[in-house]
Amino acid sequence: MSKVKAGVEVLESLFDTVRHSFDEFDPRYDKRVGEQQRLQDLIVEKIYAPRPDVPQLKLSDLEGRDFITSMSDRTDAGGRIVSINGVDLASEQPLLGGQDFMFWNPGKVWASQQSAVTKNMAAANGDNVIFIPWRMAPQGSDFSSMTGGTMIRYAQSNMDKATRKQFDAVIRGIDDSWAGLDSDDAVASFQAMSDKKRKAIKSAMDVQFRNRGGLNIGEARLSIADPRQLNSRQGGIMNVGELHGSKPVIVDDLHPDYSHNMPGEGLGTLEDQPMTIFDLIPDARIGEDQRRVGDAVDALNPADPDIRAMQMGPKRGTITPEILKKLQDRGVDVGNIDPSLLALLGLGTSSLFAAPLLVEELMEE
Helix, strand or coil: CCCCCCCHHHHHHHEEEEECCCCCHHHHCCCCCCHHHHHCCCCEEEEEEECCCEEEEHHHHHHHEEECCCCCCCCCCEEEEEEEECCEEEEEEEEEEEEHHHHHHHCCCEEEEHHHHHHHHHHCCCCCCEECEEEECHHHHHCHHHHHHHHHHHHHHHHHHHHHHHHHHHHHCCCCCCCCCCCCCCHHHHHHHHHHHHHHHHHHHHHHHCCCCCCCCCHHHHHCCCCCHHHCCCCEEEEEEEEECCCCEEEEECCCCCCCEEEEEEEEECCCCCCCCCHCCCCECCCCCCCHHHCCCCCCCCCCCHHHHCCCEEEECCHHHHHHHHHCCCCCCCCCCCCHHHHHHHHHCCHHHHCCCCCCCCCCC
16 A cells, blocks of 8 residues: 555544556547557556445436536546555645535535636526536546646656656746746646646646656546546436525635536435436537437437537526436336326326426537
């Protein structure tokens, strides 16, 4: 077992140390064929705090409720990375989520930039609504500074002196505010940069230094990923929260990337099922051509343009008996639908339960 930093040792019995290996994962964590073996050989050691009690839900538990949906990356939560491939990180990398953000942050259900949070709150329209985030692609975590932060922390521990000097020269060529790899403020310096510069720095670390004591981008993505989502369906749903639309947005500096938080709470988690968020929004209009989801989207295998259209802004809908019945007929375990409503559906009165119009697609920033 890798060394545990002083100060954590006192609480060691309260935490679980887990070594993750990566035999099966979505190949899009790093599309380069030549890098796949490195990902398969990756070993990541994490320390987790005791996970909050999270109830198991069925979709039928949400029957009749209005919901908002927005995207969520696959990053892990509730723990810290302490070592990668046997190398103790210079400092532990916090894991902030992701889907599980709502369970580790009481009073909050989702965090993002101000504009994204504002759009979601507008879609809630002052109501308390269910919040169901849909799963992004493996590369969806790249905006998070956890990816680059992991690469920097590993480089601090694993690069020789000459390479560190060259590393600093390359990074300062991108942003001259870079604190330097030997600085205790290296990660904070990276986090303070614009997304454009962070992307350029991650690319430089990957291309120029992955074989000189650094990680490649795929190793970093896998290291921070939630192990339960390594090979999960893009556009799938997982956790369920409640957004308190009548409460004010929470603004703080507790998350290094997102200062704005939607008020609410985590309610529970859904079993992995052969479905996606598109199954819940058949009447939504997406894309420039405003195509109707129920007519134009293969819900189980959504095309890239459909996923991109969902990134334009939140959607609002209702978990109707009709939607649940269609999923049940397809083999999805939705739980127990109200028998009286099923009877009405059998009589051809499904239009009584048609979902209300969804919020209009919001303009991209």
